[in-house]
Amino acid sequence: MASNRSVLRVLAGETVSPPPIWLMRQAGRYLPEYRATREKAGGFLDLCYTPELAVEVTMQPIRRFGFDAAILFSDILVMADALDRGVHFVQGEGPRMTPLAPAEIDRLDPSRVSNHVAPVLEAIGRLRETLDDERTLLGFCGAPWTVATYMIAGRGTPEQAPARLFAYRHPEAFETLLDLLADASGDYLAAQIEAGADAVQIFDSWAGVLGEAEFEAYAVRPVKRMIDRVRARVPDAKIIAFAKGAGVFLETYRQKTGADAVSLDWTVPLDMAAKLQRDGAVQGNLDPMRVVSGGRALDEGVDAILSALGDGPLIFNLGHGITPEADPAHVARLVARVRGEDAGR
Numbered sequence: 001m002a003s004n005r006s007v008l009r010v011l012a013g014e015t016v017s018p019p020p021i022w023l024m025r026q027a028g029r030y031l032p033e034y035r036a037t038r039e040k041a042g043g044f045l046d047l048c049y050t051p052e053l054a055v056e057v058t059m060q061p062i063r064r065f066g067f068d069a070a071i072l073f074s075d076i077l078v079m080a081d082a083l084d085r086g087v088h089f090v091q092g093e094g095p096r097m098t099p100l101a102p103a104e105i106d107r108l109d110p111s112r113v114s115n116h117v118a119p120v121l122e123a124i125g126r127l128r129e130t131l132d133d134e135r136t137l138l139g140f141c142g143a144p145w146t147v148a149t150y151m152i153a154g155r156g157t158p159e160q161a162p163a164r165l166f167a168y169r170h171p172e173a174f175e176t177l178l179d180l181l182a183d184a185s186g187d188y189l190a191a192q193i194e195a196g197a198d199a200v201q202i203f204d205s206w207a208g209v210l211g212e213a214e215f216e217a218y219a220v221r222p223v224k225r226m227i228d229r230v231r232a233r234v235p236d237a238k239i240i241a242f243a244k245g246a247g248v249f250l251e252t253y254r255q256k257t258g259a260d261a262v263s264l265d266w267t268v269p270l271d272m273a274a275k276l277q278r279d280g281a282v283q284g285n286l287d288p289m290r291v292v293s294g295g296r297a298l299d300e301g302v303d304a305i306l307s308a309l310g311d312g313p314l315i316f317n318l319g320h321g322i323t324p325e326a327d328p329a330h331v332a333r334l335v336a337r338v339r340g341e342d343a344g345r
């Protein structure tokens, strides 16, 4: 079943050659067609909550580059918005919301989430109908720690000092928050799969600011809780986990969380990636700046990953999201090089 979807085959542990490729943030501001749709939509969240627009921007990079997977166009902060934190995006500045005080945690109401995300689930259903049979549809959500960092500070902050401080000062309230997010996000991912997503990715973009004990308590435990909750409802759910900046903690991350695949940022050494690949699929890990650069830096980065990881289960991807400065022509060249085609040079 679904064995013609190359990303799913890799997630099952198979080596596919050339490896399937998609890019984190593949729909976004580096594409002129995205900027045009975004202009029409008004706010960023309107784009996320209007199924026809979410489908359109999800499909844009598929049409242009023929990626092997489409990732639902949405945002990890939809969860914070669903919990009524007043999320908005200030153009050129990033997300904003009301900072969460410890006393408010008991008043967060996860029963609001399923209604709130109905348009997202509708977009997923339409996408699965729109995509070719060979293409994998990915859903996603943020990991509890990363979503909590934004909820606590009310915005992105360097090294997430407000959330780390909150966790030290209010450990019980913080644990309650992470558990609530883990359960609500687990239900959300299960609903995404039921709506048509073939696999899901959990983004822990701020895992890299945590110390050893905190990584265990805030990155491993809640993600395991979330994954267990997804599998309680969808036993064969395929799950990719991305703990950005986790470094040496990645050695045990897959086993401890139960993820099928680990997504690796560009600081992970390729020999460590190859070791991780003995236990299952890895995804990554080209530096997004190599795509901005293009030329030799791009080619050499691609070749290094293919030679280190190409003989095992690999989903080719970046080590983090593509940036607005990336030239779409460089993306075309990247895809061609991964596929061993000569185009775009």
Ligand SMILES: Cc1c2[nH]c(c1CCC(=O)O)Cc1[nH]c(c(CCC(=O)O)c1C)Cc1[nH]c(c(CCC(=O)O)c1C)Cc1[nH]c(c(C)c1CCC(=O)O)C2
Binding pocket: 023, 024, 025, 026, 027, 028, 029, 038, 044, 071, 072, 073, 074, 075, 076, 077, 089, 091, 092, 093, 094, 095, 140, 146, 156, 203, 205, 321
């Ligand atoms: C931390 C995080 C967020 N969102 C996300 C993460 C985890 C991955 C990562 O670390 O990048 C995940 C995300 N955000 C977006 C997607 C869409 C799917 C995809 O193409 O990968 C995904 C998977 C769209 C988006 N999310 C956002 C944009 C740009 C908004 C715009 O069009 O103005 C897009 C395309 C906005 C966003 N959303 C977020 C921030 C900090 C920002 C502002 C910074 C920025 O603008 O890049 C929160």
